[in-house]
């Protein structure tokens with residue numbers, strides 16, 4: 178939960194710090210709006226991947242399940258600027274599959290926080306292993322970081338690609354190749 182009073186004070190101070198007048202008409206409501214925005218974009222702190230992944234269905238086989246092109250928005254913890262792109266998530270079930278939407282929900286749980294792309298990628302893979310008890314999990318994230326596009330090194334369009342492999346995917350390169358074929 179966001180402390181709205183604290184967030185509003187902080188935003189008002191930031192507006193003053195950049196030379197703005199927080200009391201001018203267009204800005205009067207801004208601290209409250211920004212506090213509400215953080216409630217939404219950092220809502221993942223109040224959520225638990227294990228709850229989403231507890232919706233399961235029995236299956237006989239253990240074939241790979243892939244959910245690809247899951248669009249997400251997150252915030253980089255260094256600059257508080259967005260990074261956004263797509264996640265491809267796959268796992269090898271151990272008798273239980275989860276609802277398809279729960280894979281995207283798991284991405285949301287970890288994206289709606291202050292993040293590093295590497296940690297986001299790893300946390301989704303770890304949740305599939307720990308909470309869904311998958312035999313293997315693999316997560317590939319491709320994203321553009323606004324802190325590299327609109328400021329700093331100013332390289333719009335460059336994409337950061339991260340990969341996390343767990344369980345069977347860490348042991349068998351052929352499974353990784355299958356995954357890459359399926360998400361291409």
Ligand SMILES: Nc1nc2c(ncn2[C@@H]2O[C@H](COP(=O)(O)OP(=O)(O)OP(=O)(O)O)[C@@H](O)[C@H]2O)c(=O)[nH]1
Nearest residue numbers: 253254255256292293294295322324325328329330
């Ligand atoms: N590994 C990693 N780095 C990130 C991520 N998001 C932003 N960064 C980087 O974090 C670094 C912070 O570097 P610093 O030198 O402390 O900060 P800075 O002076 O603002 O750096 P510049 O962005 O190079 O101007 C930068 O290189 C960013 O590109 C991420 O998700 N993962």
Ligand SMILES: [Zn+2]
Nearest residue numbers: 253255256324
């Ligand atoms: Zn950044």
